[in-house]
Amino acid sequence: MTIQNNVSLAPYSTMGLGGRAAYLADVQTRMDILEALTWAQTHNLPAILIGGGSNIIWQDSGFPGLVLINHIQRFEVFEEDDVNVYLTIGGGEGWDSVVERSVAAGLTGIEALSLIPGTAGAVPIQNVGAYGQDISQTLVSIEAFDAQAKDFVIVPATDCNFGYRTSRFKTTDRNRFFISAITLHLTKGMPEPPFYPEVADYFAEHSITQPKPADLRQAVVAIRSSKLPDPQIVKNCGSFFANPTVPIGQVVQIQADQDMLVPNWPAANNMVKVSAAWLIERAGFKNIHDSASGMATWPQQPLVFVNEHAQTTADLLSFKQKVVDAVQKKFGIRLVQEPELIPENLAM
Ligand code: NAP
Numbered sequence: 001m002t003i004q005n006n007v008s009l010a011p012y013s014t015m016g017l018g019g020r021a022a023y024l025a026d027v028q029t030r031m032d033i034l035e036a037l038t039w040a041q042t043h044n045l046p047a048i049l050i051g052g053g054s055n056i057i058w059q060d061s062g063f064p065g066l067v068l069i070n071h072i073q074r075f076e077v078f079e080e081d082d083v084n085v086y087l088t089i090g091g092g093e094g095w096d097s098v099v100e101r102s103v104a105a106g107l108t109g110i111e112a113l114s115l116i117p118g119t120a121g122a123v124p125i126q127n128v129g130a131y132g133q134d135i136s137q138t139l140v141s142i143e144a145f146d147a148q149a150k151d152f153v154i155v156p157a158t159d160c161n162f163g164y165r166t167s168r169f170k171t172t173d174r175n176r177f178f179i180s181a182i183t184l185h186l187t188k189g190m191p192e193p194p195f196y197p198e199v200a201d202y203f204a205e206h207s208i209t210q211p212k213p214a215d216l217r218q219a220v221v222a223i224r225s226s227k228l229p230d231p232q233i234v235k236n237c238g239s240f241f242a243n244p245t246v247p248i249g250q251v252v253q254i255q256a257d258q259d260m261l262v263p264n265w266p267a268a269n270n271m272v273k274v275s276a277a278w279l280i281e282r283a284g285f286k287n288i289h290d291s292a293s294g295m296a297t298w299p300q301q302p303l304v305f306v307n308e309h310a311q312t313t314a315d316l317l318s319f320k321q322k323v324v325d326a327v328q329k330k331f332g333i334r335l336v337q338e339p340e341l342i343p344e345n346l347a348m
């Protein structure tokens with residue numbers, strides 16, 4: 001394993017911004033993680049493990065320690081019967097390729113998570129979900145180096161504190177676990193209805209009455225491709241905010257005050273989910289190109305911020321603040337950023 005020094009971090013975020021890492025190394029195996037963390041500890045440096053950089057915004061000040069890039073490859077069926085398949089996947093596997101391979105094997109459970117950028121190891125961190133599936137529904141456990149226990153551990157899904165787009169890995173135990181592999185429980189069945197309206201429309205248009213996992217994947221790929229930019233071509237980090245969950249009374253009040261219907265869906269505890277994209281659009285940020293910051297909102301999906309010619313993370317954050325303030329002023333809802341700003345509260 002080679003440890004490089006003074007490396008620009010911009011290529012390690014799909015937003016293409018940020019300062020420099022003091023040190024950076026690729027990890028191919030679990031043992032590389034151990035070796036790298038031992039090196040960082042010896043040099044009294046913080047360390048962080050990242051995947052594809054699709055959910056990371058680097059600070060302009062850079063990272064004053066060791067950045068590890070997860071390239072751990074593995075795709076192994078370790079148990080199987082007529083219905084169930086248990087798969088262990090290396091944390092550095094490209095997530096969409098994992099979905100593609102599981103669908104090609106006729107498995108259901110993660111096909112609605114098609115085309116989500118990033119690596120498999122990053123998926124549990126924010127309990128990635130889309131179109132009715134999220135990883136907490138199929139995750140059995142994660143394998144990780146635990147910086148507290150100073151050893152590799154298995155964390156069962158029941159101990160991950162999963163919530164809506166969150167887990168202990170992004171809250172109470174941020175930077176503690178270096179995820180080397182995940183184990184999923186998929187099945188040989190068919191995807192379960194009900195389907196989200198956009199997916200149901202796709203099936204109706206294509207006369208698909210009994211969708212197989214491959215049909216659901218194809219529907220999600222078509223929907224996502226039609227409204228989201230490819231991070232390989234356009235610099236972006238996907239949705240910049242989580243869809244907010246608010247008390248139902250707040251939505252009723254907004255509808256009365258603004259004299260407009262706010263699209264919302266039921267969530268737990270008398271709360272409702274509101275579309276962040278809709279809030280941003282109604283706050284005046286549909287297809288906006290902000291010359292001051294060099295940032296823009298994607299024409300088909302204003303929840304996606306695009307780096308057109310921003311030079312610094314400060315530029316991006318100033319644009320973000322404009323959007324947050326406008327939504328807060330119009331609707332009284334505070335949007336919460338989804339991509340992680342790093343560094344923040346380093347643990348090691
Ligand atoms: P969208 O489909 O416009 O939906 C906006 C909001 O409405 C979301 O909160 C979504 O819930 C909810 N919703 C829509 N139809 C629903 C239904 N039939 N039943 C229950 N809730 C419904 O959202 P989008 O921004 O274009 O994103 C598409 C999908 O990708 C969504 O599922 C979204 O959550 C997901 N996504 C996930 C991440 C992530 O994991 N970090 C990032 C971006 C987008 P849900 O959020 O529960 O789906």
